[in-house]
Amino acid sequence: MGIAAQRRRFGGLLMLAPMQLQLILVLALPSLYVLWLSFTESSYGAAPEFVGWANYAAILSDPTFWRSLVNTLIVVNIVVYVEIILSIGVALLFQSVKRGRGVLMAMILAPYAVSEVVAVLAWRFMLEPDIGILTGLFSALGYVPNWATNPIEALVLVSMIGVWLHLPFSFLLIYAALIAIPADLGEAARVDGARPWQRFRLVTLPLLMPAILIAIIFRYIFGFRIFSEVWLLTQGGPARTTEVMAVYLYKNAFRYNEFGMAAATGWLMVLGALLLASFYVYHVYRSGFRNED
């Protein structure tokens, strides 16, 4: 390597440093510290003491932890699949529209700009007892909703808020893949006499599948972290029945002063995310090889 090339290389590393430094200081070191914390007994202000796997044993034998895990799985699964199906529908609709696309795109993207706080407020107001628009609608159909007392309804409402907030993101992922499909493929199928549903199922859907899988994994990883929607709506109540994992972690750390248990919960969440991401890596790896032959 020449001196000039070596200097360029050093300059490159220097330019990379500010970005890397943020990741190391804010993400990498703190999460390693949390790993260590998860093997210690500690509370805010007190010196930690090594306790081995005790924290993990404590949370795994805590029914509230299991409840929060099940609740998280309920919310994540509703969010991911409802969102993906809606995204595919909206992407196909958007593609079929020829005029006014700018307005339609603005309409689809609008919820992306809304904060979790305002989204929770809007949906909460629509489902408020007596005065909510949706409460009125459901009552007219013979069912009186009450998310404040019914945990399942609260979790479904949380899921709907999640779908509402993140549909623009999933839509854009799916739409990017949809416009990459060559138009003559669908055209050829039509000439061969395929009906619209057959064209979708046999031509479009298989070609969208890689993007759909990526969107599903993305949304699983981000869905597992859900905190704000639940916290702002129910704070995990009534009687800790609507807690999700992040809320369980938060309460252990900042309400019950159990930093060790909170850290153990945190690392289980990190491991879950790694596991989901490894599906993604495996998928990319496999499809990479498939493309080569």
Added chain:
Amino acid sequence: MKTDLRATLLRGLAIGMLGVWSLGPILLIVLSSFRPERDIFSPARRFNLDVTLDNYTQLFATFPQFLPNMGNSLIVALGATALAVTTSTLAGYVYSRQRGRLLAASAFFAILVRLVPPIVVSLPLFPIADALKLSDTHILLIVLYSAFWVSMLSVMMKVFIDQIPPTLDEAARVDGASTTQTFLRIILPLATAGMIAGGIFVFVYAWNEYLFAFIFSSTRAVTAPLIVSNIMDSVAGTQWGVLFAAATLQLAPVIALVIFFQKFLVAGLMAGSVKG
């Protein structure tokens, strides 16, 4: 002809439903913020069209900290945007123009640590921020928000900078320009679309973020989402109007931004999703 008409009608219906779904909750908040309290509370007066600014005057009278808190949001969002976009553009340039095992490891690391949920790092950062006297400050939120975006933005900037022909860099180098000069004079002007796209992602996130603001801010660095949630805790069910006025003010700037820059947003997300 008949099926054409039916398809058009179905499509119109679908667009209508999409509009109600997407815009309904937003319009409900914005329109309600201009209605008298008694109309908001009574389903019988749902179609009363009286318009008032009472909710806004009431908001500023009851919660005088509201505007300063909006100011905090602006400082934090602009700071995080500047930090994330600057550092990611530098990194994206290196990722685009250089190769090597160290760079591959750095990109892998950037994506790997992004898997850590925000609530997890708040655990150790809470006592550390306290010890460093950074709790309840703008700078803490700025660094936190930026750090959670630099991974995606660096990859995105690499994709954008990849589209700038490397022959331009080489020509500059032959003319005797240093790496810094090449970066400032050649790359930056051509990478602005990517920087705007990335900037909007960070700004929207930082403007709306709740979790970190909730954990780390108590008085001086309270941001708009946090004050809206505080108002929600204290007046929901009694003074919806005030709450809707606050929500509308928190929502308006960023919704205008997203709609105004939607082309950049779409381009940015597509560049990010290619490799991300």
